[in-house]
Amino acid sequence: MRPTASQLSGKTGVRGCRWIPAAAALLLSLLLSMCLGFPPPVATCPLYCLCASDIISCSGRNLSVLPSDLPSYATRLDLSHNALAVLPVDWISRPFDRLATLVLSRNSISRIEVNAFSVAPHLLHLDISSNQLTVLNSSIFSGLKELKELLLFGNHILQIKPGAFGDLYSLQRLYLSGNRLTDFPLGLYWEPGGPRNLTFLDLSYNRLSKVPVQSLLSLTQQGGIYLQENPLVCDCSLLALLEYWMWRQYCPLVVFQGEYPCRDDSRSECSQQVVSDMSAEAQIYHGEPGKWLGVPCPGLTAPAQEVFWITPRTVLNSSTNDPSAHLIVSPNGTLEIRGALVDDSGIYVCVAARGRHNGPVESLEVNVVVGNVSTASASGLAHSSRAEHFNTAFTTLASCVVSIILVLLYLYLTPCRCQENRGEGARGCGGRAFVLCSDPREVESGQRRSNGKRVAFLEPQGEDSDVDGPKTPAMNSGHVSTEGILKNGSRTADQTLTDATHMA
Template identity: 70%
Template sequence: MHAVASQLLGRTNVGGSCCNPAVEAMLLLLCLGFIPTVAPCPPYCLCASDIISCSGSNLSALPFGLPSYATRLDLSHNALRAVHVDWVSQPFHWLTTLVLSWNSISQIEVAAFILTPHLLHLDLSSNQLRVLNSSIFTGLTELKELLLIGNQIAQIMPGAFSDVNSLQRLYLSVNSLTTFPLGLFEDPGGPPNLTFLDLSHNRLSKLPIQSLLSVSRHAVIYLQENPLLCDCALIALLEYWLWKQYRPLVDFQGEYQCRGTAVREVKCTHGGLSDVPLVAENYQVEPGEWLRVPCPGLKLPVQEGLIVFWVTPKTAVNSTAGDPSSHLSVLPNGTLEFQGALMEDSGIYECVVARGRYYDLEESPEARVMVGNSTISSTTSLARRSSSEHFNTAFTTLASCVISIILVLLYLYLTPCQCRESRGGGSRGCGARAIILCSDPREVESGQRRANGKRVVFLEPQADDSDISVPKTPVMTLDHVSTEGILKNGSRTVGHTLTDPTHMT
């Protein structure tokens, strides 16, 4: 019988009295399994609200019968060797973080995490995993972050991440990978939302340059501290990433071995490139026509063996291998050829080739291609980039108009009348174009006052007449206007100082 039921029975049978009907109903529900029981906290663990920590308890097997209310379970710094399917006795519906780091885990059974379906963070760092088998992470459909740092992983089997469709960040640093796991991005069973991959401190010597040019546009990939072999394709990739200010390379420039003098050692730029600054070119073509776009700064003839890459709006192509089914191809001289341009071909194309130098900030190895109506193409591209800016500008303008209207209304209806008659019969303190007419007390006494409050009269401009002796009211002028422009971080601030016309003499 459940522990809770035993306690209730002990409390209700004191003195031989009959059981309370409410208690009897609860006992019946407990026996039938309708009211779940909570397992007690193990003596070697610490349980605080929704956190359970069994770290550093020298456990050789996963504890059985843990409380299922936890949202975070820490089992790090133990002696665990395997994760079996039945390591928990009941589903952990609230568990979002599971820490299994700093153990000796070398085996994870298929579907071992099926009872923790709502995990968001899983830490398996500093263990002894060697191979990630297929379907090893089955059931983790909501997992967003997976840490596998400091294992001995040398192989990732196809389908290992087939069920983790929400995975965004994957840490595989300090392992034994010798091949770039391109299947994470290209295989149908790979995580479709992966935007962060850490492969630093592995044993990678070759990289899929063409695939990385395409993948790195939407994913952050760290590759520092790998024994990369220098060749012209890798040098072209590193130079291109530096020009794009790609954070994984910019932040760890000193930890990439293929840099600096390696460009001259492999002789990728012998007579093939000019020192003329690279300038973006514009091309326009009608749908269905052929177009050839030369690589900026590349002189002809091209050095034999020099690989030229083109990063297109959809993918990346190179001069050594082409897709016969594609209408885009790179000629041996590095020229990009459109065999019948399509409307969706409009966009920016970047030529990536080893140049032996870093690009200046003003340079751009780009070519802008517009297919069909140039106005539509350019407008569409501009609208995609600055739609948020347009919204902010429109909102600011609307808010300014509303505030201005409110201030005008407050001035007209709430400001006390300050108009006084001057000796010459004119008004003093009122504008020449909009005069606030004050009520005359003599009109009130004589009963000639028609309305209370203030009235606004708009006077039509009068033609100049030399015979008129009444002096004209001067129009408001700006005696002092100071404008200061500051250019900082691409923004400009302009300040104006206006002199109040009411204080002018």
């Protein structure tokens, strides 16, 4: 039977008093902690876990139920290599407000209840890899608004329901490799509450046979999507996408090029059109506002099965045209701009299966200019290629840096030779001595300008100079403290000026 509160305090009656050893030890430890300034212990580390500062590891303990006495001050909690099967809402008895990393890999988790992660609202990294998940239900990750990295690879995920990634506003990296997905999770990008800055998506080693090429042409402009080792159908649209990625040197394709199913022998059915030479520079097409403008696809002289155009605002497809649209793609691959606007100016890219890998020196881009050059440059040409922007910015920055260096060299590395009084001849201050020379007129008047020191660079004069007229004497170099000048830019107390009567 547990002791009551009166027993712990040592009171058994009004007059009697009895001490319990356990209670005495507890009171003694509390008193010592208060006297020595140590805070009382909040929670102890479980016997089957390892606690080091704010890191708690209960890995490899064959746990089927989580301990209820886990310290809540942890920032990293490792529960990997256990036997957890379900993650209920109350899997942790208390909120973990400081928890940033949670590792649940190598368990047998097949079900995660909604709001199971609400006890760790500041979680940044969540690892649920190598488990038994088959379906990602809606709102399964609700509450994780600060999560940046989610690892789900090595599960058996077949379906991702709408809203599964709700609340993951800050998610940047998502690993779904090694699952059983047959559909591309396109809702991950456009569903409300989903990730807004997803820059890495790994869908390799799944069961994808088709991918939304038109959407991928737009999504891969901002981040990397890995699709290797999927049974993709090598149709003309996929070949066009892969050829475009190779031309762009898209890293997810270049690194894993040998792990895509499309080989050179699968290009014959899509390479019926004639491929002409493509210039290394983007061609320029001019149009008048309100007029029709046709832009042919570079490298194509015959109709292709499917052509995509990447415009400054969207991606167009030749097989899904709207007759009333402002921009359409004709069957022969030509981009038609109906009622051209000044805002239509910019860089356009034609993506089609040409039957060969285009070299980096070949250009798939065209430059569309609507209106005069000045108007287009103020609007449409703002969408020029990133490489051109980088080169211009880098050149400007380099010019500014060089100009600053030259100014500093002129100000501080120009030698200033000083002379003694007029009759003693020229005596220099040293080939590399730096001296701030005052204006003789300021010395003569005994007044200083209020706008700071004046720096004058005096040309050295030879001892046998025959030039008539008084020479401009400098300060007495023997009384100048160069060290003080270099430190604070002003004269030290021991510096003296030559007599004003010797000044011209």
